[in-house]
Amino acid sequence: xxxxxxxxxxxxxxxxxxxxxSPLDTPFPKEYRREExxxxxxxxxxxxxxxxxxxxxxxxxxxxxxxxxGSCTMKYxxxxxxxxxxxxxxxxxxxxxxxxxxxxxxxxxxxxxIYRTEELLSEITGMSAFTTQPMAGAHGELTxxxxxxxxHKFCGNRRKYIVIPDSSHGTNPASAAIAGxxxxxxxxxxxxxxxxxxxxxxxxxxxxxxxxxxxxxxxLFNPKIKEITDxxxxxxxxxxxxxxxxxxxxxxxxxxxxxxxxxHLNLHKSFSTPHGGGGPGSxxxxxxxxxxxFLPIPRVAKRKDGSFALDYEHSDSIGYIAPFYGNFSVLxxxxxxMVYLGKSGLIDVSEKAVLNANYIRVKLKDYFNIPYDRVxxxxxxxxxxEQAECGVRAIDIAKYLIDNGIHPPTVYFPLxxxxxxxxxxxxxxxxxxxxxxxxxxxxxARLSKEDPQRLHRAPENMPVGRLDETxxxxxxxxxWQKA
Amino acid sequence: xxxxxHSPLEVKSMLDTIGVSSIDELFSDIPEDLKxxxxxxxxxxxxxxxxxxxxxxxxxxxxxxxxFLGAGFYDHYIPAxxxxxxxxxxxxxAYTPYQPECxxxxxxxxxxxxxxxxxxxxxxxxxxxxxxxGTALYEAxxxxxRITGRNKIVMDSGVNMTYRAILYxxxxxxxxxxxxxxxxxxxxxxxxxxxxxxxxxxxVIVQNPNFFGAIDDHSDIVKEAHARGALLIQxxxxxxxxxxxxxxxxxxxxxxxEGQSLGLPLSFGxxxxxxxxxxxxxxxxxxxxxxxxxxxxxxRAGYVLTLQTREQHIRRERATSNICSNEALCALRAVVYLxxxxxxxxxxxxxxxxxxxxxxxxxxxxxxxxxxxxxxxxFNEFTxxxxxxxxxxxxxxxxxxxxxxxxxxxxxKGMDDYLLIAVTEKRSKEEIVKLAESLEAVLCD
Numbered sequence: 001x002x003x004x005x006x007x008x009x010x011x012x013x014x015x016x017x018x019x020x021x022s023p024l025d026t027p028f029p030k031e032y033r034r035e036e037x038x039x040x041x042x043x044x045x046x047x048x049x050x051x052x053x054x055x056x057x058x059x060x061x062x063x064x065x066x067x068x069x070g071s072c073t074m075k076y077x078x079x080x081x082x083x084x085x086x087x088x089x090x091x092x093x094x095x096x097x098x099x100x101x102x103x104x105x106x107x108x109x110x111x112x113x114i115y116r117t118e119e120l121l122s123e124i125t126g127m128s129a130f131t132t133q134p135m136a137g138a139h140g141e142l143t144x145x146x147x148x149x150x151x152h153k154f155c156g157n158r159r160k161y162i163v164i165p166d167s168s169h170g171t172n173p174a175s176a177a178i179a180g181x182x183x184x185x186x187x188x189x190x191x192x193x194x195x196x197x198x199x200x201x202x203x204x205x206x207x208x209x210x211x212x213x214x215x216x217x218x219x220l221f222n223p224k225i226k227e228i229t230d231x232x233x234x235x236x237x238x239x240x241x242x243x244x245x246x247x248x249x250x251x252x253x254x255x256x257x258x259x260x261x262x263x264h265l266n267l268h269k270s271f272s273t274p275h276g277g278g279g280p281g282s283x284x285x286x287x288x289x290x291x292x293x294f295l296p297i298p299r300v301a302k303r304k305d306g307s308f309a310l311d312y313e314h315s316d317s318i319g320y321i322a323p324f325y326g327n328f329s330v331l332x333x334x335x336x337x338m339v340y341l342g343k344s345g346l347i348d349v350s351e352k353a354v355l356n357a358n359y360i361r362v363k364l365k366d367y368f369n370i371p372y373d374r375v376x377x378x379x380x381x382x383x384x385x386e387q388a389e390c391g392v393r394a395i396d397i398a399k400y401l402i403d404n405g406i407h408p409p410t411v412y413f414p415l416x417x418x419x420x421x422x423x424x425x426x427x428x429x430x431x432x433x434x435x436x437x438x439x440x441x442x443x444x445a446r447l448s449k450e451d452p453q454r455l456h457r458a459p460e461n462m463p464v465g466r467l468d469e470t471x472x473x474x475x476x477x478x479x480w481q482k483a
Numbered sequence: 484x485x486x487x488x489h490s491p492l493e494v495k496s497m498l499d500t501i502g503v504s505s506i507d508e509l510f511s512d513i514p515e516d517l518k519x520x521x522x523x524x525x526x527x528x529x530x531x532x533x534x535x536x537x538x539x540x541x542x543x544x545x546x547x548x549x550x551f552l553g554a555g556f557y558d559h560y561i562p563a564x565x566x567x568x569x570x571x572x573x574x575x576x577a578y579t580p581y582q583p584e585c586x587x588x589x590x591x592x593x594x595x596x597x598x599x600x601x602x603x604x605x606x607x608x609x610x611x612x613x614x615x616x617g618t619a620l621y622e623a624x625x626x627x628x629r630i631t632g633r634n635k636i637v638m639d640s641g642v643n644m645t646y647r648a649i650l651y652x653x654x655x656x657x658x659x660x661x662x663x664x665x666x667x668x669x670x671x672x673x674x675x676x677x678x679x680x681x682x683x684x685x686x687v688i689v690q691n692p693n694f695f696g697a698i699d700d701h702s703d704i705v706k707e708a709h710a711r712g713a714l715l716i717q718x719x720x721x722x723x724x725x726x727x728x729x730x731x732x733x734x735x736x737x738x739x740x741e742g743q744s745l746g747l748p749l750s751f752g753x754x755x756x757x758x759x760x761x762x763x764x765x766x767x768x769x770x771x772x773x774x775x776x777x778x779x780x781x782x783r784a785g786y787v788l789t790l791q792t793r794e795q796h797i798r799r800e801r802a803t804s805n806i807c808s809n810e811a812l813c814a815l816r817a818v819v820y821l822x823x824x825x826x827x828x829x830x831x832x833x834x835x836x837x838x839x840x841x842x843x844x845x846x847x848x849x850x851x852x853x854x855x856x857x858x859x860x861x862f863n864e865f866t867x868x869x870x871x872x873x874x875x876x877x878x879x880x881x882x883x884x885x886x887x888x889x890x891x892x893x894x895x896k897g898m899d900d901y902l903l904i905a906v907t908e909k910r911s912k913e914e915i916v917k918l919a920e921s922l923e924a925v926l927c928d
Contacts, residue, residue, distance in 0.1 A: 028837050059587070100886060169796075275578050280813060427485070
């Protein structure tokens with residue numbers, strides 16, 4: 001499709017600017033004026049609406065397609081939460097309004113939303129307090145590692161490194177490194193969990209923290225998790241919980257009870273706020289009692305009279321990691337979702353997420369190699385290694401799924417499984433959707449033996465086929481320019 | 484009810500397929516002693532009840548005040564079509580476009596957004612967006628450190644305080660030296676910046692318009708920085724670029740900013756939109772997602788996420804940044820907004836903001852005892868010296884129905900009597916005149 005810039009017609013307008021109603025006419029100082037106007041499109045409102053409506057139809061989305069995308073929890077996003085986020089009382093509130101009168105008297109509604117969200121998240125995860133500031137999961141990780149550093153500094157020694165299993169998300173090592181730590185990678189054992197004996201080699205005075213996902217990225221809950229957290233605590237290290245996979249255990253286990261000290265959640269995963277094509281997310285961070293004083297400022301506090309206030313009085317705080325209180329409208333949607341579901345609804349989520357994943361796992365195990373084949377949690381990883389022997393790789397199967405209207409699972413991750421496909425159906429998908437996916441996967445397995453070319457050609461039913469990514473990186477074309 | 488479709492019979496049949504007798508069996512990896520020590524969550528509510536409850540909370544926010552409060556985040560009008568397009572669920576319920584064949588709509592939109600950011604700033608290339616303007620500035624700072632191999636940053640104190648605070652937090656565990664320089668007569672102090680420029684300086688950071696609303700031409704600072712092998716990072720207010728000299732015209736190396744003014748609601752601080760654009764020679768050092776154009780086997784044009792080898796999911800601890808998300812939906816709003824407003828409208832809108840604010844200056848200047856600071860030109864926000872403590876004046880103005888501005892004493896020592904007033908296209912002549920009248924009344928109290 002042509003770009004909106006290419007649809008420009010000189011002199012066409014899409015929006016009426018209000019008339020100038022002031023009597024003055026002060027010319028903008030010449031020496032500060034830009035030489036040429038910004039070359040933006042010149043199009044009508046219909047041009048814009050039609051262009052972007054048609055572009056939107058070239059996307060898969062949860063509302064139109066099944067997304068068994070491991071680690072990403074692409075569940076259904078309820079519509080009423082969108083309606084709430086658009087309420088003018090929330091959408092039009094300036095973030096500096098609390099600076100105008102009595103530390104928050106003009107923003108009681110939003111401050112209460114933040115306070116109640118933190119309260120619920122603390123109870124769900126078994127933590128003492130939360131900050132809603134982090135604007136994404138990775139941002140939460142960075143905040144958590146900074147809190148780790150602040151804690152160790154406070155105890156008199158910053159320590160040197162962070163332990164991360166080889167099955168972790170890439171953001172874990174990246175966040176640890178950005179915060180100034182060295183990263184030590186521990187391999188996975190035959191059961192699919194972090195190798196405890198190898199882990200023990202790093203238990204010393206230089207260990208600052210351990211970052212784990214639980215259940216891990218193979219979708220497995222480590223029954224020895226408490227042993228790991230106890231070992232880390234013995235040498236004074238902190239345990240960090242990557243909350244990407246919380247959807248599996250809500251109401252079944254709490255990271256705080258498992259011995260974790262800090263965690264981030266992904267509200268756009270577990271609590272159903274939309275992914276928005278890659279953001280905005282939200283990654284609140286929770287900590288246990290000893291670490292509360294290091295949380296970012298401001299925090300939201302409840303006064304004795306029941307009103308809410310912004311609280312900046314924390315001398316040990318790591319400071320600001322966001323301009324204000326986080327991605328507020330994302331929090332608001334997550335909060336509305338939690339209030340709607342309530343206790344039994346939340347438990348239902350993890351039960352059905354786990355049921356759905358195991359159903360697919362069992363039905364596919366005769367067709368694909370499942371390296372860690374035991375009861376999984378919300379996701380599992382299969383390997384297309386057998387198919388690879390016929391020259392069909394995970395990516396080929398992924399593209400074949402696209403031809404069948406299914407968004408591919410996460411592929412080639414975790415790195416420890418060859419030809420990995422990481423499947424997470426989520427709780428909101430029905431049995432017939434799962435069955436259809438299973439049939440398509442079985443068909444892909446058959447084709448890999450009988451007609452591998454069909455898989456190599458996929459996708460054939462989309463606006464474009466497989467794109468030349470090497471060319472994209474070599475002959476960089478990152479913007480349109482007027483000829 | 485939790486949006487799960489399973490009927491009891493289906494559950495039973497699925498359990499049979501799996502070969503377990505109950506759902507509990509699926510959770511047998513969780514040892515008994517690790518079950519939740521408490522799970523004290525209220526029971527759920529109906530959709531109607533949740534909406535009513537939250538509507539009630541929304542009424543407790545003061546959103547009916549007439550808004551002259553800016554300080555980096557502005558009350559601009561958002562055309563209805565922006566909400567309409569960004570509410571299309573094919574956009575908002577989609578995932579990150581890692582699978583290009585089924586994400587062409589998103590990828591093309593981001594490519595168009597990148598183009599729009601380049602048109603506004605005049606820079607060569609843009610990324611697909613970052614969390615917010617503060618994060619964008621931090622990432623630019625790290626990028627300059629990577630490019631130059633140096634670790635000293637000279638920062639103008641006219642840079643938004645919120646951003647400076649974020650920068651200090653982010654870098655607290657890293658070996659980076661920050662020097663803050665003063666604002667003189669509203670603009671960057673050349674003398675101080677030059678004094679601190681040396682062969683250790685990675686970058687000079689300035690903001691245009693600065694926090695006090697003053698506009699500046701930083702070209703001379705850029706020359707001086709380049710002569711010392713340092714980069715110049717400029718944080719800009721994108722709406723001002725309708726008329727204001729661009730970072731590229733001043734030869735800045737990296738431009739960043741907060742895109743909230745381009746069609747995003749204020750929403751109590753987020754989600755916002757951090758944009759970043761740079762010169763072609765530095766693009767491989769730029770963090771964040773980037774969309775590029777390419778072709779498929781049949782030579783059909785298409786778009787993909789490119790240069791991913793810089794990113795955390797490939798590079799892990801050696802990535803240029805730990806960031807995974809961008810703010811795609813906010814970036815979409817920005818490009819839809821800019822397309823609607825259009826080439827001519829964008830310039831007119833910036834002019835209008837400027838004119839209204841100049842008019843407000845003239846009216847407020849007439850209030851006895853009040854002085855509008857005029858040592859340097861401004862765009863749509865300006866500093867006023869009051870004969871009284873600004874905090875007190877502002878809270879009295881709330882009672883009269885105004886968010887009358889930002890009391891500068893909150894961020895700057897010794898500025899307790901200064902008020903920062905923003906005027907956007909939404910403020911009518913009547914509202915401006917009445918603001919001045921109310922201000923006068925409050926000052927006479």
